[in-house]
Amino acid sequence: MENEYSKVKVNNEMDFCSVTEPEVKAVLEKAFMKARVSYFLRWEKPGFFSRILGGGKTRIVFCINSAQLDTADEVLKELGEIEGDIKMLRTKSNNRIGF
Secondary structure, eight states, X not given: OOOTTTXXXXXXEEEEEEEOXXXXXXXXHHHHHHTTOOEEEEEEOOOHHXXXXXXXXXXXXXXXXXXXXXXXXXXXXXXXXXXXXXXXXXXXXXXXXXX
C-alpha cells in the first residue's frame, strides 16, 4: 500500500556553483533570495598543502534543489558581470549527515 509520501522526491540537492570571493557570495545570495531560490552553503577549506603554499582560498559551494535549476540559471544570466567569478558545478550533491 502506498501512502502520499511514497512519490515525494527526496535527496534532490545539487552542487550548482562555487565561489571564493566573499563579495561575489554576497551578490549571489542576494539574487537567489530575491528570486526565491532555496539554497544552502557548503564551506570547503583548502587542503594542508594549499595553505602552506599560500594559494588556497576557502571555496563556498551553493547547493540548490534540482527543481529550481532553471530559475537559478536565470539569476546568473541577470547578474552577467560577475559570472566569470563563479565556477559552475551542476553535479549531484553528496552531502552526508552524520550522527
